[in-house]
Amino acid sequence: MLLFGVQHFLVMAATPISSVFLVSSALQLSPSLTANLLSAAFVLSGLGSLLQSLGPWGIGARLPFVMLPGGAPLILFLSIADQHGLRTATGAVMITAVFYFVVLPLFSRLLKFFPTLVIGTMIVIVGVNLVKVGALLVTGRPGSSGFGEPLALLLGLATVGCTVVAYALLRGTLRQLSVLLGLLAGTALAALLGRVKLEATDDGALLHAPQLMPFGSPQFNLLASLPLLVYSLASMAEATGQTVINSEAVGKEPDARRDAPKTIRGDAVISLAGGFFGLPLMVTSGENIGIVRITGVRSRFVTVAAGLVLITVGFLAPVAWLVNAIPAPVVGGTALVVFGVITVLGVQMLGRSGLDDHTDTFIVAVALGLGLLPILVPGVYGHLPANLRILLESGVAVGAFSAAVLHALFHRTPWRTRTTTAAGTTATTGTDTGTGTGAAAAADVGEVPAR
Template identity: 75%
Template sequence: MSSPRKNLPGTDQSPTPEPTEPAPTDPAPVHPVDESRPLGRILLFGIQHVLVMAATPISAVFLMSASLGLDPGLTVNLLSAAFVLSGVGSLIQSLGPWKFGPRLPFVMLPGGAPLILFLAIAEQHGLRTATGAVILTAAFCFVILPVFSRLLAYFPALVIGTMIVIVGVNLVKVGAVLVTGSPGSPGFADTTNLALGMATVGFTVAFYLLFTGVLRQLAVMLGLLAGTALAALLGHLDLGHAAEGGLITLPPVMPFGTPQFNLLAALPLMLYSLASMAEATGQTVVNAEAVGKEIDRRTAVPSTIRGDALTSLFGGFFGLPLMVTSGENIGIVRVTGVRSRFVTAAAGTVLIAIGFLAPVTHAISVVPSAVVGGTAMVVFAVITVLGVQMLGRADLDRHTNTFICAVALALGLLPILVPGVYAGFPPSLRILLESGVAVGAFVAAVLNILFHHIRPGVAARLVTSCTEADR
């Protein structure tokens, strides 16, 4: 038997402490983009996004209907499909399943240049070929994406900031046209519409000034509702179509018949998709900037483009033009300070519900365009400011960067400020030149490469050659 241990000098007789469990560490804080909020608030903020952006699918479908002479029943079906696909795309971009969507507060919409190209193809080759062109272009985006991803290194803050400024100016013009109408059209710059647009801006400012908390975050929606109420008081709210149709609308698949695939006819749309990828790059970066989230462009930008392509692929089978990420909601996020991507996911859910509920679709469509335009101008101008902020970090004190930005802005804003400037060019070339965003991005990227990548290398080789010659 072993004897018990004796007390020896210098021996520690205190009992051996039992091992303790490590102190629990606080979980990593949730970024505001990934933060969930009470369902009621998420829905309210989501509805605010919907009210601001609803004019885009409505105007896109009505333009399709008027240009192509579609019957009212088909127009309602396309409007239903536009809302549903806008909602699906918003869910994809906001929630980011697998490699689709950057998990940022994004919404998706039809319209813009892709709609004009869709109409041009439809008028020349028929609607079945136009829908086939959308499907082909969506597939083309998947094929070309790996090549495009390798070029993202040539899109620094200088290039993207310039592009976002052009995007913002272009969108402000779109909002202004909703208020004034197109120059030369009947009723252009009607004083009542101008008053409604300016009053809506004033209401929005007043709510943002006087309210705090949630009500202040809802200032955009409250301003739009107040403008609509004023329009009703002035007798400029047409409710004649609000109660038309049944309760449920189910958008049919292939409303124009089986798509026809013609590569030559689809070429203009496929070329434009390259510009759309560049625009998606800028919007992804500025969206991340607006919500204060660090992203890896090499993964986030391709995810956005995949979301665009997938939604457009679905939309093609429902007779819609290309669906693209929208910059509209970025302005709302910045104005309200609500950064959660679950808000735009809620907006997507509301859009899907609107697409299936005919009375809601008709009710939203009666909001006067002047009121929507007044709201849109404020929201879109915020995007321009975000571009200016990004340019502020692009070291414009360097004369070279100032020169690059100036040239890109001059050429990018030209087709926006002077519509029809390229009317005398061939149609295939005019498609690209009339996209101010594409021109601005291309010029800024090329000049950035010339001045910051090629020129330093050439200068270094010249110095080396001169040194060797002196020896």
């Protein structure tokens, strides 16, 4: 159980480390503040993983989830801190956490508009976005000095290769640990090539506990918090998709209306706590879902073990140094495998939703096109107003919203029900002048009986 927990930990540990160092470099924080935030990121990620996995009092979905800072919430946190100061940024995190609870009852009622077709579309977009994140860890960002460095590409592809070899040749528990073994093999190769560097994050102390309110007491500014409040709507949609796909990965009957609010409550509670320790919004991570599917280990107590490891690392400073020493291309190579699995899970969901229906194929095509646009073409909405840009640049939110609206338009509206029913009646009574049967004629125009 501990080994499986460590495997989850190593795959996702780069996220809190990179998030903290991004905050530190962008806001020019002192080494002591950096060490404090790093400790808090690990401890809160661990507590969030325990909460989501155990699910006490209806907070947490009782699924193998881990929680992390990073992503869009981190960028918004930095933007607010740059414009209004760190105290206002931490206050914005707390306001947004409370906003989750306020809007959740309304959001729960809207989940009926998120059938398998919509969730599957959302998961495909999430998977593609995550694959891109993993790829950038291998290649570096376009335009940077190290973009496409051959040695980095070698490390990333070698990590993928080692993972494949381990999965192909090993059996039993060792095969289930193939992701971890591939990561370790890639790190060993990086060490031989001189790409592993150990750097202490503070004064070299053995223990380090997170400090409460490291930037001082938070300041609450509703207007400054607006970008995070807008983003929270997209975050809830993404949490819904992750809850459904995680349920399927562990063999649990998915029920978004029952389980998604529990996941969102867990996000809200940990984000509120994280605000007191100077952290950006904490969200459930899709990274470990791919590990669950690859390994076949479905127990939520594996992520309980991962949560305990995270908390331990949060108090043991040298362990954080070791984890930070794993080169980004190695982590990216592992991420390509894990995130690719998430994309496949979304494709499987779409396959079960009946894509032989022309109307559903059209819905998915439009939603994928709109949702992938900001992912494949970064900055496409750069000239739009800031608050509108926040929503449109979230490909997951755009794809989910588009699929949900189109599905309701074609399958739930009264006029649609009457039209399809009338078409079916006409075909059945033989008044169609075509040569095909009524069912065939309906299929030709993409019509199906109202659902």
